[in-house]
Structures are given as structure tokens and as C-alpha cells.
Amino acid sequence: MNKNLKNSLLASAVIAALGLTACNDTKNVAIETKASTASTITEPKEVVSSEQQLASLYQLAKQSLFKQRALSATMYGLSKKDVGQVISGEMEFFSPDDEKQLRAKLLSISNEISNIKLEGGDITARNNQQVMAGITRYFAGEPSFSIGYIDTWMGLSPFIVNQINGPLIDIPRVMQNDQPITSEQEAVDYIARLAQFDKLAATIIEKQTADAAQNWLPSKVTLQGAIKYLKGFTSGAVEQHPFVSVFREKVEKIEFLTTEQKQSFIKQVIAEVSQVVYPAYQSVEKASEALLGKARSESGIWAQPNGAAYYQDAIKQLGDSELTPTEIHQIGLDEVARISTAMDEILQAQGYKNGSVGERMVALNEEPRFLYEDSKAGREELLNDINGYISEITTKMAPVFKTTPSYQVEVKSFPVEVQGGAPGGQYTSPAVDGSKPGIYWINLRDMKANPKFGLKTLTYHEANPGHHWQIALNLDQAELPFLRRIAPYNAYAEGWALYSEQVAYELGMYENDPFGDLGRLQAELFRAVRLVVDTGLHDKRWTREQAISYMSEQTGTAESDVVAEIERYMAWPGQALGYKLGMLKILSLREQAKTRLGDKFDLAEFHDVVLLNGAVPMAVLSRNVNHWLDSKL
Structure with a gap:
């Protein structure tokens, strides 16, 4: 990125979208020092700047999200250092209490980020503050709706069991495609995750049941599609299931494991899929079939309690x-x-x-x-x-x-x-x-x-x-x-x-x-x-x-x-x-840029303006483009 372009991007004033609360002025937090009664000399303590506070909150937000979304951490290739704990063998859980704690934590962090008065920070720091407050608010979901679950892509997803996403679809995909198996420990971690599918399924059923108790029910079509997927997931022979075949293919490539060790690991995987994973999926299938009689005939979210506001x-x-x-x-x-x-x-x-x-x-x-x-x-x-x-x-x-x-x-x-x-x-x-x-x-x-x-x-x-x-x-x-x-x-x-x-x-x-x-x-x-x-x-x-x-x-x-x-x-x-x-x-912003710059318009530079400041709300993108245009004229 050229320097002038970067400066123009950084100079853009940003307003967080996605429900960002307004920033309130508060005093910067400093570490208090106490004079020792045995000495007249008070040693100075480091003052924590607002930028340092924000950096800590950004790290806390990342760790809070990925500690409860360990499979997403695996998908992004995050390490123990990134998350603050070992997550490679951990599972995700979705009980009402699990979801409530995650959402409350992220909403609290969002508010803390918003309420820090950033004194002396440059535009990059202000940009990060406002957008990060919006992202954490997005992952907290709309507070007036306790239904559904938090997905690390779409935020609040309304139905934890459906035919296109959800833990029982996304977690296997991550394990089969993203989880590394290149060492003995990584093989152990994979098996450890398989062993926790019974608890995963139990928390999903608990959340599904709690949502139904609030009269929040998917359509019959959605639930039938989910049941079809759940049935299909356990319809084949265990030995040919992707959980087994993917593991077998990867573990066979670990050169320093003996043939006996590899076979032992494969047998453990087959046992976990047969004794834990298949029964777990079948339990959710059974719970979903029990809900079919209550599921909605209507196709839209309008039929849910307060559905218009949700939409x-x-x-x-x-x-x-x-x-x-x-x-x-x-x-x-x-x-x-x-x-x-x-x-x-x-x-x-x-x-x-x-x-x-x-x-x-x-x-x-x-x-x-x-x-x-x-x-x-x-x-x-x-x-x-x-x-x-x-x-x-x-x-x-x-x-x-x-x-x-x-x-x-x-x-x-x-x-x-x-x-x-x-x-x-x-x-x-x-x-x-x-x-x-x-x-x-x-x-x-x-x-x-x-x-x-x-x-x-x-x-x-x-x-x-x-x-x-x-x-x-x-x-x-x-x-x-x-x-x-x-x-x-x-x-x-x-x-x-x-x-x-x-x-x-x-x-x-x-x-x-x-x-x-x-x-x-x-x-x-x-x-x-x-x-x-x-x-x-x-x-x-x-x-x-x-x-x-x-x-x-x-x-x-x-x-x-x-x-x-x-x-x-x-x-x-x-x-x-x-x-x-x-x-x-995006097309509107491009036409605006063409009109203002005329022959000076450079499409490649416009694309850098759009892309190199990261994904942002459209209001922020507009400000980035407008400031770039101002800098060119």
C-alpha cells in the first residue's frame, strides 16, 4: 500500500455499525500507587494508557469468543497463545447457560470498548475502537432475543438445528477439513473431540428445547431438512464414515508412528464414532422428530414471537x-x-x-x-x-x-x-x-x-x-x-x-x-x-x-x-x-468517485481503498472513500 493511500484511509472518521453504542467520556484508568508507611519515597507505577486498555480488551474479546468456539479457533489456525488456553482437543457447547454467558461477556466488552475515552490516539486507534465495539456487539447478538445461538460467521443464528448450518454441520466440517493430524498429540486431540459429541448433542437439545418453550419453533420444512441430514450422517457403515476415513488418511502419513500405533488410533476413532458420535446424532434426530408436531407451517420469521422486530x-x-x-x-x-x-x-x-x-x-x-x-x-x-x-x-x-x-x-x-x-x-x-x-x-x-x-x-x-x-x-x-x-x-x-x-x-x-x-x-x-x-x-x-x-x-x-x-x-x-x-x-461509491475525479480516477486505487482497510460497515466504507476523494482533489 502506498503511503498517501494509507494515510487517507487512516484519516477516515468511522462510526461503528451493528448496534454500536455511543462513546461516553470517562477518565482514563491508572494503576494507583500506594506509599509504603516504612518509606517516604513512592515508586512511580506505569500508567495504563487508553490505547493499552483497548488493546487488552481486543485480546479479551478474541479469547472470550474462541474459548467457547474452539472449533472456529481450529478453522482459523489459532494457537494456545492466541486463545489463552489449549483448545485443540476442546469441544463447543451450546446450552442456554453457555450461550447466555458468552453473549453477556461480549456485550460487556463491547460496552467497555465504547466507553473508553481515547485521548491522543491516532485515527487508526479510533478506527479500531469503533469497529471493534461493533464487532463484539454483533457477536453478542440482539439482547432482546435469547433464542438461537452465536455463529462466528453470521452472529445470531435463529435455529440451532436446521438443514444448512449449526454445530452438528459445521463442527464435523472443521474437524475433517481443518483440524491438523500430524503428530501423536494431534491424533489424541481429534479423538478427544469425538469423545465429547454426547455432551455437545445434549447441550444442543437443551437449547432447542429452551427455545421451543419460548414458542420459538422452526418451520416444519426446516426441521424436516435437519432430520434428513441427521439421518444421513449416521446411515453408512462406521468404518467408511468421513470421521474415520479422513483420520485414517491423515494418521497414515505420520512417519514416526509405528503401524501398531496407527492401527490403535484408528480403532479408537471407530469406537468413538460408533459409541459416541452416532448415538449423539441420533439423540438430536429423535428430539427434532418429537418437535415436528409443534413446528410451524408458516415459512417466515414473522410467525415467531416478535418476529417482525427480529427481521x-x-x-x-x-x-x-x-x-x-x-x-x-x-x-x-x-x-x-x-x-x-x-x-x-x-x-x-x-x-x-x-x-x-x-x-x-x-x-x-x-x-x-x-x-x-x-x-x-x-x-x-x-x-x-x-x-x-x-x-x-x-x-x-x-x-x-x-x-x-x-x-x-x-x-x-x-x-x-x-x-x-x-x-x-x-x-x-x-x-x-x-x-x-x-x-x-x-x-x-x-x-x-x-x-x-x-x-x-x-x-x-x-x-x-x-x-x-x-x-x-x-x-x-x-x-x-x-x-x-x-x-x-x-x-x-x-x-x-x-x-x-x-x-x-x-x-x-x-x-x-x-x-x-x-x-x-x-x-x-x-x-x-x-x-x-x-x-x-x-x-x-x-x-x-x-x-x-x-x-x-x-x-x-x-x-x-x-x-x-x-x-x-x-x-x-x-x-x-x-x-x-x-x-x-459499492457501485454507487465507485460512480461517485468517477464523477468527482474524472480522468484522475484509478480503479486499482479505488479497489485498494475498499479492500485494504479490512471488512467494515458500509457507513465506514463510505467515509473511507470520501476521505480518499478529498485527498485527491
Whole structure:
């Protein structure tokens, strides 16, 4: 980063979003000194500055979160030094008391951060103070809702048992993909975690039951999807379960273990999966089946106690917006009309003239030339194409990106047992120490859901210049407090990834590829439709079937994808809003910069302004961009 740009970024005044409380003036805390009665000399003690107090609170926030979210610590590659205790063999627990303590602690830290009067600190320090207060408040969740659980990505997640996320989905993924097994102790740690799944399941049932006692119940569809996942998790032979096969593959590579030691460890893993893990999942399955009779027939969060207030808070937290659901719904309708017109022009030019845009896209999706073979060879071809798209665009990004992240990205397909509830694509972060790359996950459950004309765009969104580029650059900002390096600002992150699809278009990645460009527009249309169906479900009281019908008719997307998407929005109110709302804000700021700078506008420099101060609320991003513009004129 050049010095002038960094100074302009640091000079930006920042207001924390996500419910940040106003800063109050308080006196700096000093360590009192007491004169000894045996001496007339008082030795001076060090005064703790406000910046030191804040640094301690930032560390306390990180440790408080990850001590109770040990698997997330493993995912990020954190050590005992980072967390303040050994966590590699620890499990996460989610009882009402566990969640209450975590949320109260983080809310208290947020308030402490806000209430420190930062005297003499530079703009970097003030920036950190205000954004860190917002992040800790985000992880504390809305205090008026004790339901759900705290997720280290989306903050307050409303249903601890659902078909797309939650401890029983996320913890196995971390253990299988992120937990290192390169030594005897690490093998022991893995087994120690397996041995605690009974307690994990018990706390999940306790939380699920406590939420139900407050009449906070998921829809029948959400609960049925969760039960299907839980059944599938324990349906195969223990010896072939991913918990066993992944461990076996990793432990076999530990050269200094004898064959007997390796076999002993493998037998222990099989025993724990058979005697602890499978019964644990079956217990949650049984508890969830018992709740089915009470589960809601309604599809939206509006049906929950105080559901309208919950949804408005979700719009604020996950959409980073003060707009009403009705206003967002209309933005969605307007964007659907605009993008559909652009798609119609391409379809007409390519000879597809009959039927609605959605109907023509359905027909296009049936043409063999656009489909990968539904076979092992077809799946391998798809993965090879994805890797090719990443390599191709990365070599062309230099003119519009000055700074390159240090972390690499890999492509993997979702494990079969989670494909049913997983999205079409997803990205997970690298380990901080670089021991694990970022991962772009692709869902291969239905090969018709991955037409060739749409694969480029999904890849640019999940990898480069989308999620991987942004998240890896955020991790590279080592001078930021750690929670800022993993800041979960949904509208910023998803808005950037959707904006990246347009950047790819501007770089010429769809030149002489009208069907690829059609896939890009279909993906953007998909995100515009999300504004309509999310607000439809959670505010306008649409049914699941209404939402599926609208999305299918408008986008022409494969039915399997549409059903999974709508059921995802039912479980994650508000999350789907961040994509389009965030993209529109970034584009608005870019147009503002072009207008003010004219010929002086440099897109690469604009991208540095957006990316190199870390993920931030949109209000903060606006101030960063405006100060940069002021410094240029």
C-alpha cells in the first residue's frame, strides 16, 4: 500500500455499525500507587494508557469468543497463545447457560470498548475502537432475543438445528477439513473431540428445547431438512464414515508412528464414532422428530414471537441497511425488471425468442452442450474447468488490483452427506498461519444445477476476485485486531463478491462468450430475486411454494437449486439481502468517485481503498472513500 493511500484511509472518521453504542467520556484508568508507611519515597507505577486498555480488551474479546468456539479457533489456525488456553482437543457447547454467558461477556466488552475515552490516539486507534465495539456487539447478538445461538460467521443464528448450518454441520466440517493430524498429540486431540459429541448433542437439545418453550419453533420444512441430514450422517457403515476415513488418511502419513500405533488410533476413532458420535446424532434426530408436531407451517420469521422486530434487526445486521422490508422488496422488483431486459436482449440475439426469460433459461439449461456429464468424469471435468477459470482471471487482474493476497485458494466438492442442504457454492477462510488455503466448495449433487454457462461467474464470486481475494487480503492486514481481520460484515463481503462478477465482465472475461455473459446476468438476477423472496417470506407472509414459484419463473434456475435456496432463506432470515444491497452500495461509491475525479480516477486505487482497510460497515466504507476523494482533489 502506498503511503498517501494509507494515510487517507487512516484519516477516515468511522462510526461503528451493528448496534454500536455511543462513546461516553470517562477518565482514563491508572494503576494507583500506594506509599509504603516504612518509606517516604513512592515508586512511580506505569500508567495504563487508553490505547493499552483497548488493546487488552481486543485480546479479551478474541479469547472470550474462541474459548467457547474452539472449533472456529481450529478453522482459523489459532494457537494456545492466541486463545489463552489449549483448545485443540476442546469441544463447543451450546446450552442456554453457555450461550447466555458468552453473549453477556461480549456485550460487556463491547460496552467497555465504547466507553473508553481515547485521548491522543491516532485515527487508526479510533478506527479500531469503533469497529471493534461493533464487532463484539454483533457477536453478542440482539439482547432482546435469547433464542438461537452465536455463529462466528453470521452472529445470531435463529435455529440451532436446521438443514444448512449449526454445530452438528459445521463442527464435523472443521474437524475433517481443518483440524491438523500430524503428530501423536494431534491424533489424541481429534479423538478427544469425538469423545465429547454426547455432551455437545445434549447441550444442543437443551437449547432447542429452551427455545421451543419460548414458542420459538422452526418451520416444519426446516426441521424436516435437519432430520434428513441427521439421518444421513449416521446411515453408512462406521468404518467408511468421513470421521474415520479422513483420520485414517491423515494418521497414515505420520512417519514416526509405528503401524501398531496407527492401527490403535484408528480403532479408537471407530469406537468413538460408533459409541459416541452416532448415538449423539441420533439423540438430536429423535428430539427434532418429537418437535415436528409443534413446528410451524408458516415459512417466515414473522410467525415467531416478535418476529417482525427480529427481521428488522436482521436487515440491519446482515443487510447493513436501515431500509424497511417494503423498500427492499421494491428495489428487488426494479432490479429484476432491469436485469431481465438485458438478458432478453442476449437471448433474442442468440435466436431464443419464445417464452419468458425464465422459460428460455430453463430450455437453455436442458441443452446437452451446456451440461457436464453426470458421472465421475463429468465432475472431474467441472473441477478442472473451475481451476482453469481461477488461473485465467488471476493473470488478468493486475491492471485493476494493486495488491495481491498472500494466501492460496483450492477447489473442493461438498461432502455427499451435506450436499442436500448446501448452497451451489461456498467459500471458507484460510488458516491465519497459511497452513490451510482458502477453499471454494462446489455442490455437485445435481449436475444440471451447474451449467457451463454459469460456472465462470460462480467461480469469480467464490474465488478471485471475489470472496477469496477479499477475505485473504483482510487476513493479510496483520496490524488490525484479529477480530477485524475476520470481520463478518455480510453486506460488505457478499456485496464485494457480487461486484466482482461485474469486474470480471469489465476485464473481458465474457468477450465472445454471450452465453457466459447470460450466465453472469442470470446470477445477478438471482441476487435481485433474493431481495424479493426474502422480504416476501419474512415480511409479506409468502409461503415456501410462492417463493419457489417466483424464483423459478424469474430466473429459470434448476429446481433443485431453487428449493435449496428458498429453504436456506427460511433458516437464515436477512442473510440473502447482503449481496445485492452491498453491490449497489459499492457501485454507487465507485460512480461517485468517477464523477468527482474524472480522468484522475484509478480503479486499482479505488479497489485498494475498499479492500485494504479490512471488512467494515458500509457507513465506514463510505467515509473511507470520501476521505480518499478529498485527498485527491
